[in-house]
Amino acid sequence: MIKQKLPDVHWTRLESWASQGVPDCNGFYRGQEFWIELKVSRSNRISLSPFQISWHYTRYRAGGVTFVLISDPDRRLLELYEGSKVHELRDIGRRVTPLLKLSSPYDWSKLLETLIK
DSSP states (O other): OHHHHOTTSEEEEOOTTTSTTOOSEEEEETTEEEEEEEEEOSSSOOOOOHHHHHHHHHHHHTTOOEEEEEEETTTTEEEEEEGGGHHHHHHHGGGSOOSEEEESSOOHHHHHHHHTO
């Protein structure tokens, strides 16, 4: 859905078998690159593999921009977390304060603005 809602972003969707831990989407917009791990959660728990945690944290330490975007279809919410928070997300789940929280109908321009800050 993100590719359709943000069509001006140059998206590359990566397959999970390509390399363990690499996020689902790579986006590039107006000279800024970012990576997004897409998750669906109906509870407080966020399922992140050790490979995903390692990738996000290593990229963050190298100066990269990464995010975890969680969709909660029951509550019709999108929550965006900084990739640097993967250890906290693993440990305490959605009790981590999101960088951005959107309710339906989603403000896609606000999401894009946050991704490229």
